[in-house]
Amino acid sequence: MNLENNLAFAKAQDAADKLKEFRSQFLFPKHNDKEFIYLCGNSLGLQPKAAKSALEGQLDNWANYAVEGWFDGQAPWMYYHKELKKLMAPIVGALPAEVCPMNTLTVNLHLLMVSFYQPTNKRFKILMEGGAFPSDQYAIESQVRFHGFDPNESIIEVFPREGEELLHTDDIIAKIAENADEIALVLFGGINYYTGQWYDMEKITKAGHSIGAIVGWDLAHAAGNVPVRLHDWEVDFACWCSYKYQNSGPGGISGIFVHQKHFDNKNLNRFAGWWGYQENNRFKMEKGFVPEPGADGWQVSCTQVMPMALYHASLQIFEKAGFIDPLRNKSIALTNYLEFIVKQVNVDLGFEQYKIITPSDSINRGAQLSIIAKEKGKRIFDGLVKKHVLGDWREPDVIRLCPIPLYNSFEDIYQTGQILLALSKNILN
Numbered sequence: 001m002n003l004e005n006n007l008a009f010a011k012a013q014d015a016a017d018k019l020k021e022f023r024s025q026f027l028f029p030k031h032n033d034k035e036f037i038y039l040c041g042n043s044l045g046l047q048p049k050a051a052k053s054a055l056e057g058q059l060d061n062w063a064n065y066a067v068e069g070w071f072d073g074q075a076p077w078m079y080y081h082k083e084l085k086k087l088m089a090p091i092v093g094a095l096p097a098e099v100c101p102m103n104t105l106t107v108n109l110h111l112l113m114v115s116f117y118q119p120t121n122k123r124f125k126i127l128m129e130g131g132a133f134p135s136d137q138y139a140i141e142s143q144v145r146f147h148g149f150d151p152n153e154s155i156i157e158v159f160p161r162e163g164e165e166l167l168h169t170d171d172i173i174a175k176i177a178e179n180a181d182e183i184a185l186v187l188f189g190g191i192n193y194y195t196g197q198w199y200d201m202e203k204i205t206k207a208g209h210s211i212g213a214i215v216g217w218d219l220a221h222a223a224g225n226v227p228v229r230l231h232d233w234e235v236d237f238a239c240w241c242s243y244k245y246q247n248s249g250p251g252g253i254s255g256i257f258v259h260q261k262h263f264d265n266k267n268l269n270r271f272a273g274w275w276g277y278q279e280n281n282r283f284k285m286e287k288g289f290v291p292e293p294g295a296d297g298w299q300v301s302c303t304q305v306m307p308m309a310l311y312h313a314s315l316q317i318f319e320k321a322g323f324i325d326p327l328r329n330k331s332i333a334l335t336n337y338l339e340f341i342v343k344q345v346n347v348d349l350g351f352e353q354y355k356i357i358t359p360s361d362s363i364n365r366g367a368q369l370s371i372i373a374k375e376k377g378k379r380i381f382d383g384l385v386k387k388h389v390l391g392d393w394r395e396p397d398v399i400r401l402c403p404i405p406l407y408n409s410f411e412d413i414y415q416t417g418q419i420l421l422a423l424s425k426n427i428l429n
């Protein structure tokens with residue numbers, strides 16, 4: 001399709017958008033009574049209007065039933081996570097039994113590494129992306145130390161080639177092959193938070209398995225953003241946060257995935273707690289941990305009802321809108337349009353002020369574009385916020401903009417381009 005940098009074109013795209021009514025189900029931040037163009041759903045998704053009543057519903061249950069709420073009422077808390085499992089499974093291409101909402105992301109990374117990183121003197125290395133999100137770096141480093149190994153010898157990071165920003169799948173696979181006898185675990189982010197690069201998860205998973213390693217994924221920036229098929233790809237484990245692309249609110253509940261092939265594996269270590277114990281016998285309170293089958297067996301503490309209520313409200317919107325295809329198709333169209341608009345700004349300025357480092361092919365990216373602002377980036381970013389365009393800033397020079405198919409419009413993107421152009425002319429002249 002020929003894209004056009006004008007309001008009539010953007011409005012026509014919005015008019016033809018089958019998902020357009022979902023925008024009205026979200027609350028947009030305002031400043032001086034003017035709504036922001038919100039392009040920061042990769043960091044914190046917007047609040048669904050349904051979130052408040054979902055939370056109030058659970059506050060009412062607490063008020064009306066108190067402790068009996070665990071077993072009484074319309075949706076007893078004891079089984080509440082099962083409702084979420086059904087809705088979470090399609091988001092990551094899993095069976096409902098393979099997923100479970102619990103804890104927060106970094107905590108789950110640790111819990112899953114306890115099970116799936118079991119180094120031996122020969123096979124003890126972890127392969128990860130260079131420049132991974134810091135929490136993942138710290139979690140991996142501390143797990144390695146916990147097992148008595150030296151992070152400098154045990155962690156292999158794959159970096160971009162000299163002068164490049166992105167990883168080549170071939171380089172990742174070559175690193176796996178080079179360390180074939182020593183890698184215990186391949187643990188990557190599905191989409192890199194900084195560049196927005198979506199890695200070839202299926203190929204990397206296969207390569208890891210071919211040398212006998214376990215393969216896990218941190219899907220913080222992938223879950224609810226791009227289609228992943230964890231079950232079919234035979235990924236061993238994964239976890240994600242739900243407050244970015246899945247709009248569950250700050251500090252929202254995390255999700256885990258454990259592949260069905262591991263359900264009967266008695267050799268997996270766990271840091272156990274009572275809520276992972278066999279559901280039917282949990283309240284016998286007996287000695288000796290017996291896990292509930294499936295991902296539920298990794299639960300530690302009792303169900304976090306309030307954050308789950310928020311996540312549930314958002315998952316219901318995903319179900320209605322249709323994940324994957326309708327949302328993904330719109331996401332691709334919006335991101336392509338944003339890419340076109342940013343390039344138009346360069347054309348109108350007469351030089352390349354904005355360099356997009358995110359891959360240009362939708363097979364290698366989700367909704368996010370990471371844009372290097374070559375001159376005066378921070379001033380331009382601050383100017384955008386003043387003009388009610390909210391993206392986010394990453395040192396030293398990257399502006400991340402992220403159009404979300406549930407609540408962003410083509411007009412949002414057209415307007416962002418207009419504001420960016422005017423600001424750039426002002427600040428750079």
Ligand SMILES: *Cc1c(COP(=O)(O)O)cnc(C)c1O
Nearest residue numbers: 104105106133135189193220241
């Ligand atoms: C956002 C993000 C986190 C955040 O972890 P929390 O435990 O939720 O604070 C961790 N890892 C990655 C890759 C992220 O993008």
